[in-house]
Amino acid sequence: MELGKQHCVACQEGAEAATDKEIHALRGEIPEWKLIGEDGVQKLQRQFSFPDFVSAMAFTQRVADLAEAEGHHPALLTEWGKVTVTWWTHKLDGLHQNDFICAARTDALIE
Numbered sequence: 001m002e003l004g005k006q007h008c009v010a011c012q013e014g015a016e017a018a019t020d021k022e023i024h025a026l027r028g029e030i031p032e033w034k035l036i037g038e039d040g041v042q043k044l045q046r047q048f049s050f051p052d053f054v055s056a057m058a059f060t061q062r063v064a065d066l067a068e069a070e071g072h073h074p075a076l077l078t079e080w081g082k083v084t085v086t087w088w089t090h091k092l093d094g095l096h097q098n099d100f101i102c103a104a105r106t107d108a109l110i111e
């Protein structure tokens with residue numbers, strides 16, 4: 001099933017990080033997202049553009065609602081006209097399939 005229609009699984013202790021092979025395959029479904037490394041942690045990051053601050057904040061709230069519904073939370077930087085969303089799995093200090101699902105679900109929030 002395509003990522004955008006999936007839901008996150010509750011990340012139990014010992015959950016498996018995505019393998020390099022899985023990361024390569026899953027990235028194909030979210031081409032607008034960058035794979036970055038911060039402090040040795042792999043993350044998915046995309047910057048969304050908006051006409052002003054109010055619409056950037058409204059999008060930020062939609063991402064927050066998604067995160068709460070999925071029990072999986074991003075880092076959010078909201079600026080005038082821009083929102084930078086970064087997904088990774090804190091428990092794993094790396095990427096899980098959940099992060100790819102949430103990135104695809106984030107793309108679906110663009111109006």
Ligand SMILES: C[C@H](O)[C@H](O)[C@H]1CNC2=NC(N)=NC(=O)C2=N1
Nearest residue numbers: 011071072073074088089090091
């Ligand atoms: C208790 C709570 O469900 C956990 O801490 C969740 C919350 N949201 C989370 N979000 C992310 N991105 N990674 C996590 O490991 C994580 N854990």
